[in-house]
Amino acid sequence: MAFLFIGVVLFGLKLAEVGPVATLSWAWVLLPFGLAAVWWAISDSIGLTQRRAINKMEDRKVKRREAHMEALGLNTRREKRVQAIREARRRSLTQDERAGLSPDTNEDGRRR
Numbered sequence: 001m002a003f004l005f006i007g008v009v010l011f012g013l014k015l016a017e018v019g020p021v022a023t024l025s026w027a028w029v030l031l032p033f034g035l036a037a038v039w040w041a042i043s044d045s046i047g048l049t050q051r052r053a054i055n056k057m058e059d060r061k062v063k064r065r066e067a068h069m070e071a072l073g074l075n076t077r078r079e080k081r082v083q084a085i086r087e088a089r090r091r092s093l094t095q096d097e098r099a100g101l102s103p104d105t106n107e108d109g110r111r112r
Contacts, residue, residue: 001036003032003033003035003036003039004032004033004036006032007029007030007031007032007033007036010024010028010029010032011029011030014026014029
């Protein structure tokens with residue numbers, strides 16, 4: 001995207017014959033467009049574009065799910081807060097305290 005922006009600015013400056021861009025050759029002015037095409041070819045071949053699209057769809061799916069859970073009256077924010085508190089407690093336990101916990105107990109020492 002940056003290559004396209006630079007190319008459009010250089011192209012406009014060249015057409016308007018503004019500043020030092022007026023003396024540049026057309027090859028230098030059109031170079032950012034070629035670099036943009038090369039970048040798109042490379043990003044498509046390594047799957048970067050598809051990966052970004054998949055991540056965007058996953059984010060939308062998570063947000064939609066949370067909105068539906070809220071609409072049903074299930075408090076997803078509370079669950080996130082509780083999970084964050086439990087994680088903080090687990091991190092605050094010393095190594096000896098963690099070793100003393102049985103595998104069938106949670107961080108609070110209660111049975112699962």
